[in-house]
Amino acid sequence: MKEIYLTDETKGLSPKEVNQALEALLAQFPHVKKVLIIPPDFTRCYSYAGELTRMLYEKLSPRAVVHIMPALGTHMEMDKEEKEKMFGKDIPDGAFLVHHWQTDTISIGTVPKEVIEEISQGLYSTEIEVEVNEKLINGSYDLILSVGQVVPHEVVGMANYSKNIFVGVGGRQMINKSHMLSAICGMEKALGVADSPARKVFDYAQQHFLDGRLPLVYLQTVTTLKKEEVCLNGLYIGSSRKPFEHGVALSTKLNICHVARRAKKLVTYLDPCELKTTWVGNKGIYRTRMAVADGGDLIILAPGVKSFGENEEMDQMTRTYGYKGRDYVLELFRKGVFENRIMAAAHLIQGSSDGRFRITYCTRPENLSKEDINRVGYDWMDYEEAAKLYNPETLKEGWNTLENGEEIYFVKTPALGLWKADGVSPKCL
Numbered sequence: 001m002k003e004i005y006l007t008d009e010t011k012g013l014s015p016k017e018v019n020q021a022l023e024a025l026l027a028q029f030p031h032v033k034k035v036l037i038i039p040p041d042f043t044r045c046y047s048y049a050g051e052l053t054r055m056l057y058e059k060l061s062p063r064a065v066v067h068i069m070p071a072l073g074t075h076m077e078m079d080k081e082e083k084e085k086m087f088g089k090d091i092p093d094g095a096f097l098v099h100h101w102q103t104d105t106i107s108i109g110t111v112p113k114e115v116i117e118e119i120s121q122g123l124y125s126t127e128i129e130v131e132v133n134e135k136l137i138n139g140s141y142d143l144i145l146s147v148g149q150v151v152p153h154e155v156v157g158m159a160n161y162s163k164n165i166f167v168g169v170g171g172r173q174m175i176n177k178s179h180m181l182s183a184i185c186g187m188e189k190a191l192g193v194a195d196s197p198a199r200k201v202f203d204y205a206q207q208h209f210l211d212g213r214l215p216l217v218y219l220q221t222v223t224t225l226k227k228e229e230v231c232l233n234g235l236y237i238g239s240s241r242k243p244f245e246h247g248v249a250l251s252t253k254l255n256i257c258h259v260a261r262r263a264k265k266l267v268t269y270l271d272p273c274e275l276k277t278t279w280v281g282n283k284g285i286y287r288t289r290m291a292v293a294d295g296g297d298l299i300i301l302a303p304g305v306k307s308f309g310e311n312e313e314m315d316q317m318t319r320t321y322g323y324k325g326r327d328y329v330l331e332l333f334r335k336g337v338f339e340n341r342i343m344a345a346a347h348l349i350q351g352s353s354d355g356r357f358r359i360t361y362c363t364r365p366e367n368l369s370k371e372d373i374n375r376v377g378y379d380w381m382d383y384e385e386a387a388k389l390y391n392p393e394t395l396k397e398g399w400n401t402l403e404n405g406e407e408i409y410f411v412k413t414p415a416l417g418l419w420k421a422d423g424v425s426p427k428c429l
Contacts, residue, residue, distance in 0.1 A: 002024075005235075012226070018055070019055065021237060025219075026056075029143050034067075034142050035144070036143075038164060039147040041075055041078050044415070048149070049147045064142075066095060068087070068091065068097065071099070071148070074310055075280065099169045106137060107129050109205065109208060111204050119181070137214075150247030151222070152191055152251065153191070155179050155190070156199050158244075176341070176343045188289070191290070192256050218238060219237050221247070224255070257417055262294075263296060263399075264407070265408045266297070266409045266419075267390045269414075270300065277305060277309060290418070302363050317348075318348065322375065329345050360379040360386075
């Protein structure tokens with residue numbers, strides 16, 4: 001196919017430009033009768049993927065059967081309100097399919113053990129079975145459109161491209177082992193890196209098991225927030241890796257914020273509509289940890305966080321073992337505690353500061369109590385009390401000096417980027 005690359009770093013792409021890009025894409029597939037669209041779920045509500053999905057459905061549904069399967073991975077199913085907020089009210093509920101990562105997948109191949117050993121430099125020795133939702137293989141789709149956002153990510157370095165398939169609509173083994181690979185190799189070495197260990201696994205699987213075998217096209221966005229509105233700065237469409245590479249180049253410029261120095265206290269906010277569990281809310285840790293000083297404080301304002309896991313299985317694993325450090329979790333892992341639940345081990349490792357800085361979760365006690373939060377290894381503060389000190393409605397992005405003279409760094413939307421103090425000339429102050 002003829003690939004489409006659009007970039008506007010400053011103003012963002014216009015609705016007309018986006019519409020023309022989608023028309024150019026669909027003109028290359030004039031005879032499709034059955035289409036599957038795979039967008040992200042509501043935890044990627046700033047991705048512009050909802051708008052693209054709505055436009056694609058509107059253009060395709062008069063001439064084709066169109067299904068929409070949100071790339072949930074291990075996340076909970078989207079409810080009606082989330083679907084309407086993200087995709088609009090005109091797509092019928094019957095068009096949506098739900099991905100169940102525990103039951104709905106089939107194997108399409110295996111990444112050999114020696115490949116994983118080479119990627120991990122001997123740190124991880126295992127083969128990885130590659131699973132995808134069976135409808136991708138058996139659904140008789142003429143066209144599969146994977147819609148998603150390129151943005152720094154704690155597991156794969158830079159999100160999207162084939163991650164949307166192998167994790168978003170993937171199965172237990174790939175999710176388990178790719179996450180553990182990243183945790184063992186070191187999350188901070190992967191964050192914001194295009195060719196991370198997990199990405200190399202996904203690339204292998206894409207090349208060996210998807211390329212030329214599925215009618216799969218990727219639509220990848222790069223976005224920023226301007227005056228609380230999502231700005232689409234990049235749209236890259238194609239079936240090769242090139243659109244992802246274009247997205248990485250732009251996201252590196254726009255979504256990685258180089259801070260002049262590490263903050264003694266960094267405060268971040270989890271939108272209650274977007275982030276309801278620590279499983280996804282810990283983006284507030286992953287994306288800011290490289291900007292927090294040794295011995296410093298990370299304050300997470302989490303008014304909507306009500307549980308630890310996105311499902312009962314992972315919630316119980318978190319409550320049982322907690323975010324208590326890499327060595328502690330790895331010792332449990334070696335004893336076989338996480339058999340077939342390795343993603344939980346990876347998540348617990350990544351959610352800890354390993355004692356480098358303090359993490360305080362500020363929840364509403366009726367959602368998660370002080371005892372709940374302390375039990376998993378975090379400090380706790382009542383959200384209402386915390387919001388009086390650190391009001392997310394009045395703090396500005398970046399450095400703030402409070403009335404008591406204290407200096408803090410504030411991150412309003414951690415899911416949209418990566419903040420790091422690494423000696424690079426600062427872009428964000």
